[in-house]
Amino acid sequence: MAVLSESGVELLPHQIVLRPLVTEKGTHLSEKLNTYTFKVHMLADKESIRKAVEELWSVRVVDVRTQRRVGKTRRHKMRAGQRSDWKKALVKLHEEDRIAFF
Amino acid sequence: MTSATDDAQTETPEAEKPRELNLGVKVTDSGPCRKHIAITVPRADIDWFYEQELDGLIDSAVVPGFRAGHVPQKLVERRFKKELGDQVRQKILVQSLDQVARDQKIDPINEPEIDVENLVIPEEGDFEYEFSVEVRPQFDLPNYKGLSIKRPVRDISDADVARAQDRFLLQYGTLTEREGAAQAGDWIQISGEFKREGRPIGSFPRTGVRILPKLRFQDAELDGFDKLMVGVTKGETRETQVVVSSEATNLELRGEKVDVTFHVHDVMVRKVPELDTRFLTRLGFESEEELKDAVKSALERQLKHEQRQSARRQVVEQITESATWELPEGAVRRQVENAMRRDILEMQQAGYTMQEIRSRENALRQQAISSTRQALKEHFVLDKIATAEEIQVTDSDLEHEIRVMAEQMGENPRRVRARMRRSGMIENLEAEVRERKAIDLIFDAATYTDVPTPAKHDDDTEAVSVSVCGDTAAPVAAESTEEGDEE
Numbered sequence: 001m002a003v004l005s006e007s008g009v010e011l012l013p014h015q016i017v018l019r020p021l022v023t024e025k026g027t028h029l030s031e032k033l034n035t036y037t038f039k040v041h042m043l044a045d046k047e048s049i050r051k052a053v054e055e056l057w058s059v060r061v062v063d064v065r066t067q068r069r070v071g072k073t074r075r076h077k078m079r080a081g082q083r084s085d086w087k088k089a090l091v092k093l094h095e096e097d098r099i100a101f102f
Numbered sequence: 103m104t105s106a107t108d109d110a111q112t113e114t115p116e117a118e119k120p121r122e123l124n125l126g127v128k129v130t131d132s133g134p135c136r137k138h139i140a141i142t143v144p145r146a147d148i149d150w151f152y153e154q155e156l157d158g159l160i161d162s163a164v165v166p167g168f169r170a171g172h173v174p175q176k177l178v179e180r181r182f183k184k185e186l187g188d189q190v191r192q193k194i195l196v197q198s199l200d201q202v203a204r205d206q207k208i209d210p211i212n213e214p215e216i217d218v219e220n221l222v223i224p225e226e227g228d229f230e231y232e233f234s235v236e237v238r239p240q241f242d243l244p245n246y247k248g249l250s251i252k253r254p255v256r257d258i259s260d261a262d263v264a265r266a267q268d269r270f271l272l273q274y275g276t277l278t279e280r281e282g283a284a285q286a287g288d289w290i291q292i293s294g295e296f297k298r299e300g301r302p303i304g305s306f307p308r309t310g311v312r313i314l315p316k317l318r319f320q321d322a323e324l325d326g327f328d329k330l331m332v333g334v335t336k337g338e339t340r341e342t343q344v345v346v347s348s349e350a351t352n353l354e355l356r357g358e359k360v361d362v363t364f365h366v367h368d369v370m371v372r373k374v375p376e377l378d379t380r381f382l383t384r385l386g387f388e389s390e391e392e393l394k395d396a397v398k399s400a401l402e403r404q405l406k407h408e409q410r411q412s413a414r415r416q417v418v419e420q421i422t423e424s425a426t427w428e429l430p431e432g433a434v435r436r437q438v439e440n441a442m443r444r445d446i447l448e449m450q451q452a453g454y455t456m457q458e459i460r461s462r463e464n465a466l467r468q469q470a471i472s473s474t475r476q477a478l479k480e481h482f483v484l485d486k487i488a489t490a491e492e493i494q495v496t497d498s499d500l501e502h503e504i505r506v507m508a509e510q511m512g513e514n515p516r517r518v519r520a521r522m523r524r525s526g527m528i529e530n531l532e533a534e535v536r537e538r539k540a541i542d543l544i545f546d547a548a549t550y551t552d553v554p555t556p557a558k559h560d561d562d563t564e565a566v567s568v569s570v571c572g573d574t575a576a577p578v579a580a581e582s583t584e585e586g587d588e589e
Binding site for chain 1: 167168169172173174177
């Protein structure tokens with residue numbers, strides 16, 4: 001199921017959810033709060049993330065929170081550079097649902 | 103097997119006693135000194151090893167996004183699946199092999215033939231693997247205590263001392279040309295050719311020899327050399343025949359008669375300097391009596407050496423006499439191959455073509471097999487005696503051996519030791535010392551019967567480093583030794 005973003009770009013579920021963020025903090029959130037963290041497409045909104053996660057893992061999403069992460073500045077020799085901005089989504093599932101990343 | 107376990111134990115001192123595995127073992131004989139072993143490791147033991155490895159890995163695994171020691175177990179299992187599997191397999195193999203060797207009293211002489219890379223521990227169920235290994239031959243120790251050994255003894259008479267002294271002094275003599283015909287004991291410069299049925303098969307360049315009753319070539323002996331040469335003068339030629347030895351390297355010529363032509367280039371007589379104070383001082387002696395004593399003690403040392411050699415020969419003969427048990431064929435094959443490689447390399451260096459080498463290969467192999475079998479039997483029997491008598495080789499024994507070797511080679515003992523460690527020869531040295539100690543023990547417990555043996559005089563034989571068959575080997579002994587210098 002394709003989702004139309006605010007900008008009018010049509011994104012498929014696997015284009016919205018780019019990858020799960022498997023980190024110590026993410027693992028802690030998933031274990032304690034049943035909340036999973038993902039790197040998502042910059043143009044994806046909360047609604048499209050909800051629909052994509054529900055479709056990809058067949059779960060019920062209770063809440064979606066997003067963060068726009070500004071890319072860090074990096075310097076190579078005398079030249080300053082910029083890493084890309086990215087979007088992180090924290091998806092809380094219904095208490096009976098689980099996602100096994102590992 | 104044992105050493106690998108020792109290493110594992112040193113690495114993890116906290117694991118004081120290794121876990122006793124509940125192994126299923128089936129040992130069958132699959133040939134002389136060869137066992138086929140099938141081992142089953144139960145699932146519970148595999149799981150135990152897996153958990154041990156996993157615990158260790160969880161504490162040290164480095165995964166991006168996690169602090170060390172905070173990585174979830176499932177993630178570690180997934181990310182390090184291959185490493186975990188390899189380590190568990192290795193530990194199970196080492197420990198199970200060690201336990202089997204201990205419990206089943208298997209004494210392997212080489213590494214078991216296991217294709218470790220292709221062994222896979224199943225996800226579920228028991229782990230089964232099998233292999234073959236060569237073991238030490240099982241045999242009852244022959245009686246080695248109170249062996250009866252014949253000891254060659256003889257009195258060193260004044261005449262013996264005088265003869266040895268003459269021989270010793272002869273090397274300091276000067277050669278002067280003889281006027282007229284050669285006499286027995288003179289030195290002559292000869293060159294020569296060997297022919298068989300008129301066809302030349304070899305020659306030798308100008309060489310100095312003494313006119314003695316026997317002339318010994320590398321592969322033949324000429325009796326009556328003195329009769330042939332007495333009366334010869336410079337520029338003359340003498341012809342005779344020799345029979346090639348049955349041990350000659352050239353198979354075709356073994357036992358054949360070969361014509362020899364000697365060309366005499368020079369006839370010389372050796373004059374020994376007068377035994378005055380000046381000459382004695384040059385030799386390092388103060389008086390003639392001192393020289394006599396030194397010669398006598400050298401003769402005594404030679405007798406001792408002869409006695410030891412003869413005793414060793416008799417001991418080895420007696421203890422391997424009843425050794426009719428079978429030898430591990432793999433070990434025999436390996437030793438024979440090593441000996442063959444060494445011989446072939448030597449022949450290549452001596453300039454033989456591959457075709458010539460191939461034509462001799464079978465004869466060499468036969469020779470190598472019989473000598474290797476005897477050597478291995480000696481080794482196994484002496485090793486068992488050493489084990490029965492709890493003979494140990496200490497570090498100081500090895501140090502002493504290395505120091506003696508270094509002195510003989512004129513090298514630094516540290517360098518010799520380092521080289522031996524690098525090439526793995528130190529184990530061989532250890533085995534040799536152990537065998538020697540075992541033989542010493544047999545000597546101590548033996549009963550000796552003195553057998554008067556006349557001294558073997560090599561005074562009647564002159565040797566030249568020349569082969570009749572035309573494939574002269576490099577002389578092992580130095581020139582002075584060839585001349586019969588025993589001091």
